[in-house]
Amino acid sequence: MKKLILILSLLIAGAATAQDNKKSVVITEGPYLQAVGENEFTVVWKTDQDAVAWVEIAPDDGTHFYNCERPQFYQAQFGRKVIGTLHKVKVSGLKPATTYRYRIINAAALKGEKDRVRFTELRGSDVYRRQPYYVTTFDRNKSGISFAVVNDIHGKTTELETLLADAAKRKYDFVCFNGDMTSRNNTQSEVFKFYMSSASKLFAAQTPLVYVRGNHETRGAYATSLPELFPSSTGKPYYSFRQGPAYFIVLDCGEDKPDNDMEYSGLACYDQYRTEQAEWLREIAASEEFRSAPMRIVFCHIPPEIKGWHGAADIHKKFVPILNEAGVDLWLSGHIHKYKLTEAGEDGCNFPVLCNPNVCRLDAQVDANGIDVKIFDVNSTLLHTYQLKK
Template sequence: MALPFGVLAQDVAAPKEVKKEKKVLSGIQAELLRGPYLQMASPTSITLRWRTNVYDRSRVRYGESPEKLQYETIDSTLVSEHIVKLKNLKPMTKYYYTIGNHTDTTLQGDNENYFYTFPQTGSEQLIRIAGFGDCGNNSANQRNVRDQVIKYLGNNYLNAWILMGDNAYSDGTDAEFQAKFFNIYKDNLLKKYPLYPVPGNHDYHDFDSSTATDENKMAYYQNFSVPTQAEAGGVPSNTESYYSYDIGNVHFLALDSYGPDNKGQHIYDEMGEQAEWVKKDLKANSNKQWTVAYFHHPPYTKGSHDSDTESLLVKIRENFIKILEENGVDLVLCGHSHVYERSKLIKGYFGKEADYDAKKYEISSSTALYDGSKNSMPYLKSSSDKKGTVYVVSGSAGALGGNKATYPHDAMYYSNNKVGGAVMLEVQGNKLDLKWIASDGAIYDHFTMMKDVKKSDLEILKADKILGKSSSK
């Protein structure tokens, strides 16, 4: 028996335009221009979006078997931007679906149209999240990175994927989003795996953010639906610019490192709306086992951008990331610089490259490779003191290359500007792994972090010869 499912729909047309399109509908069959793509996933809900060439009604049929789509959600509003929310779903359950209109017309739907809801919040089961930075440039590198991520997954499911900004080069227009983002990922990632994006500076080129703050004019904000009211966990942000959500035992903060808030302040303004919200959200979610923050502009890089000299990067490093560290953020993911760079577990380092002192700022001098090589003990953290953060720059999922005079940055254990790639985050219980999957299929860097390892377990780790000698403090 069907449950009383809810609907979220958006009518983007004025009344006169709707009336005009009603006449057009009588002789023209709606065609799919974009999507379907999955947004705002949670343990019990998900939002499906798609675009048609003419105004039409919206219908999603779904069920746990492709042969039995016994549920449906319908919205009779005439729109070309279709936004339908499915509610009352079961956690960590596979659903197949079709999209169409209120009649029997189906625009898309077969055995490859499916999604999994998120696991229950706090669950310690294995979850996978892929991270793409600076992806949308319609390059061979973009396609190769995409293909290698899919190859790595094999038959395993990707719980979600995230975007670290500059999602459509070079101006973030709707046409560029179509050609360089939606068309590239439509047949594999978009229709199966929920997406949680953040904007980059190129996404803001579609609108003059220096003179106004009407974010809805930007194609980025028109094209994505994000949880502004804590629909997927966290604290309500009341803005599409930044938000938070939970997947299993991981709390995510998706932040805007470029645009201004309603008062013209930015992420680096310590009393600005975003910084104040970050403090509030992290305090309210301090009980989460893992916390990951992602945004576009990195605090440390010597790739195609320079964190020593570029004003925005300097301000973020000096004025913002201390908020993340003081509130126990375990991992920070960024893009912007078209390379891959990864630090060790560090704390309290807010200066220029020349100021870096490994003895002063490294919580652990281990490589954390956890692969049998020398000094490869996992980074070990405690939920009680939460000291230490790993910083990763992964901005080569499309754009690629570049380096400054002093590349690689002294704070980075591993750097690569020769091949592109995306990050794969895998978390299970008290263990977090990150792998950098390159465009040639190789995993050139990876690390492991563990929390609240018991003394007895630590002795076993130290005694195990495959780990090498530990330098963890």
């Protein structure tokens, strides 16, 4: 009996040692920026094993990141740090129009007995051999801004990387993914494989990413969980923000066909969802922040069309009357895979609706007097221009 106990003890000790020697945590995806505002930003990344994670920030003041202890921001829920592989950390209490440096840190969490947790050595983004990441908070007093939009990429990763190869150099205020980045979302790793790994590598660690769900983002086994990758200021896939002279509204279009269509396996209830969203939109349109903005721009993957497919018609019925009354300068969509400009006053909209073609990049410059749009294909050929003057 004593011999058996000894053998068991050795086995348990061996297992503990093996766990202790588990390799250090590795950052496998990201980081990328979400929900950047005047006073906050959120960083998202993944690790190869369960970890507690945090973000450290430093002012852009010329000091080395190791100059002093830096403030730490944890992912926590109701006061308890979250252990997992998907990390979403909100950094708040910041000043507008200010550049900050940040790094991400992970401590792999080894679960022990009775809810005890032990941590392996810390691993984080390098601030010694390379520069830390930079982020600049939004600024309503900035006189002019620029942004890029791509949509309907449908999993063409090489073309996406070509379109956004110079995104970091161009110093956009943000890049918008305006829907249908893939055709189906069956696993979380597909989302990274098809576009989020590319986005993180090319720009999104330092340039804010504005994510807009398309109808194809509502399809596939992972579709219900997909919004977990894109935290927003509202906690929902529809939200709003202000940068420079423009107030931006992101609408979540839902599906394009009626909810009972055979393609949705009986899971769609987007009519109800768009009604709920319209209630939110009504509040936003009445807010002082929206009303006082010199420029107002809407992102919605599906364009409103009175006589279009059900999704487009329901979007028109529920969203357009609110925005017609409130006043909008430009509505930007994709979905139809071709360029289309519906002028203000046509099809029941008091504002222009512009559809960016599939696999093209729309570059926009905005100030209080107007919007200047240029649309390029993957060969950098200028396909379309559009100017709006106020």
